[in-house]
Amino acid sequence: MKKPIKPARENISPSDLTFGLSTCKRCLWIKYWYKVIMPGQFPLVGTMASLQEEHFQGADMPTIDPSLRPGKVTKWGEWVKSKPLMVNGVESRWRILGKYDLVSTNDDGTIGLIDCKVSDSERDNGQFYSPQLEAYAYSLENPAAGRAQSVASMGLLVWKPTHAVGDSLENYGFGVFQKYLPVERDQANFLRVIGEFIEVLEGDLPDSGPTCTTCIYLNERSALDNA
Numbered sequence: 001m002k003k004p005i006k007p008a009r010e011n012i013s014p015s016d017l018t019f020g021l022s023t024c025k026r027c028l029w030i031k032y033w034y035k036v037i038m039p040g041q042f043p044l045v046g047t048m049a050s051l052q053e054e055h056f057q058g059a060d061m062p063t064i065d066p067s068l069r070p071g072k073v074t075k076w077g078e079w080v081k082s083k084p085l086m087v088n089g090v091e092s093r094w095r096i097l098g099k100y101d102l103v104s105t106n107d108d109g110t111i112g113l114i115d116c117k118v119s120d121s122e123r124d125n126g127q128f129y130s131p132q133l134e135a136y137a138y139s140l141e142n143p144a145a146g147r148a149q150s151v152a153s154m155g156l157l158v159w160k161p162t163h164a165v166g167d168s169l170e171n172y173g174f175g176v177f178q179k180y181l182p183v184e185r186d187q188a189n190f191l192r193v194i195g196e197f198i199e200v201l202e203g204d205l206p207d208s209g210p211t212c213t214t215c216i217y218l219n220e221r222s223a224l225d226n227a
């Protein structure tokens with residue numbers, strides 16, 4: 001596959017630093033150079049995340065977790081875009097562009113970043129999501145336009161569904177167990193991950209992974225089409 005003169009998109013999505021990098025890199029490369037994106041199949045994820053975000057709009061931070069600095073959730077669902085990312089001291093063509101879930105304004109002038117999840121996956125730990133949250137923090141601290149802000153805390157707010165509730169047609173729902181997982185700031189790791197990511201994007205089309213069921217399906221399908 002030939003590389004076009006320019007990538008179809010030069011804005012890196014924070015979520016690609018977690019899910020994208022955990023598989024083979026071929027689909028990512030195609031996404032950024034050709035804007036051809038594998039369709040996802042997560043029918044309820046958007047609805048659940050929106051309901052969870054809405055619930056915490058205006059919330060006092062210490063009521064979410066006592067470890068959080070005094071302040072209130074003042075922003076939600078806003079897009080952030082960074083300055084061009086630096087790789088080995090040189091400005092690249094790539095930027096971060098993403099929409100965060102919740103941001104607090106803290107009494108001391110700093111801000112807090114919260115990523116909402118409805119999930120029962122063991123993978124929901126701070127380390128896995130650290131590069132994604134750091135990408136939002138990087139954009140808030142190095143914005144393409146406007147005032148830079150200082151991110152004092154980052155964390156995952158996880159709702160794990162545990163039981164059904166309600167007793168009438170209009171009143172059924174799910175009860176959840178809530179936990180807040182602080183994610184330590186680790187900008188050095190983020191810069192390493194984003195550097196590797198950009199190196200992949202600037203390189204040639206990567207090979208496909210040997211165990212990905214999608215590629216196995218596509219290869220078998222293409223063999224049938226050509227038989």
Ligand code: SF4
Pocket residue numbers: 023024025026027207208209210212213214215
């Ligand atoms: S193995 Fe194929 S479908 Fe799977 S991520 Fe890689 S290129 Fe995409």
